[in-house]
Amino acid sequence: MIEVNNLHKGFGDVKVLNGITTKFYPGKTSLIIGQSGSGKTVFLKSLIGLHAPEEGFISFDGRINTNFTTEEKRQWRQEIGMVFQGSALFDSQTVEENVMFPLKMFTKKTQAERLERVNFVLKRVNLENSNKKLPAELSGGMQKRVAIARAIVMNPKYLFCDEPNSGLDPQTAIVIDNLIKEITEEYNITTVINTHDMNSVMEIGEKIIFLKNGLKAWEGSNEDIFKTDNEAVVDFVYSSNLFKKVREAYLNETK
């Protein structure tokens, strides 16, 4: 479980996060939503330790990440999987080398054992027979799947995804969403996703946090988001006519 307590973060005079408190649970897919500039990326980067909090703390199963010794931090890093917005695959390495990279860096497995694990995770993300391809030879959806495979190859306890659907067509986006949700449940991972995609919110949002001006403005599930009367959430989530109609239909049905 990840526990965020009164998290503050700023850059110079600009305060980005103004005291966020929340919890993320294992086996659950949690989504962070909010307008551009609301602090989502800074929040996610704080969770993965790329930004140090100015105030407050983040604890991972009771361990506060800012109190880690160098060795503890190294260990904790290996418990984290991250899927970046642009996939962040190493473009000079093949699919196999990309996925194998953490295993080579941090484990003492033999090459055969590493290859077995790589093939297993590539199969899990439905990406067989692409081992020797370079990232530039893959479609956006395939690159995302390689990024997911690399993120889970070390059996992480925590998985973070920054806009995993950006730049993908709706069908591929749903495939990626479902893949992340399945993996989260299968391996009991604590998953946190930063997204703008309202389809993801409706499909896989077991827990949704809405950020506004660096504060948690709302929290609930994808069921709750239909019923909420929080003006900021309604304005943001139901800004398109399609989602307005979906909400109306849902409310009429549940009356």
Added chain:
Amino acid sequence: MNYIEHVGKYFLMLLQVFKKPQKGRFFYESLLKEIEELGLKSLGIIMFISFFIGGVIALQTALNLESPFIPKSLIGFAAKRSIILEFAPTFCSIILAGKVGSYITSSIGTMRVTEQIDALEVMGINSLNHLVLPKVIATVFFYPFLIALSMVVGIFGGWIAGVLTGLFSGIDYIDGLQTDFNPFLIKYAMIKTLVFAFLIATVPSYHGYYVKGGSIAVGKASTQSVVWTTILIVIANYLLTQMLLT
């Protein structure tokens, strides 16, 4: 950001670069790749330029020696001194600053803007050590060989130019090469090469690693890195010459 801040940040970067690599075998593999990328792939251009510039130095020296009282062996002597002292270590390094420097900045800069460096950091890898140290070791160990080859090829180019044009004889040229040979000058050239190799690897890495923005920012950083590396090579050349030869 002012210049002093940049200098401070550069030295802080070096502190991270010179740490023990996290995985020795991985470092060794990266080192071999960098030797190929930064050294072996520069061999052709350096040999080509050295051969022709060596020829030009010898021809120009010959054409400017009009007095019959000056021995023709002076051509070989002057060509040898020019190539060993300045052309091979300094001008080849400036050429390498352009070729290799822009490659280093753009490759690291692209990794930065496509979040590949963030990916390394999230995995718990010291990205500076992982990306920059193999480049520094590769250049510092390989460039002395490259520059030594440049010296040999440059001097050979001078000899060929003389023989083909008939401006001086091969025997006079070789006689000049053997005149007043001072091994310290080779040492001086190699010390300069080591310092320049270090600058060629670290200054472009600095510009690439701290780039902010997108592809245009990477392009600008590449240009800046070549300019700054060249400036620093020229300054270091002056300071080293003053320290070692005066």
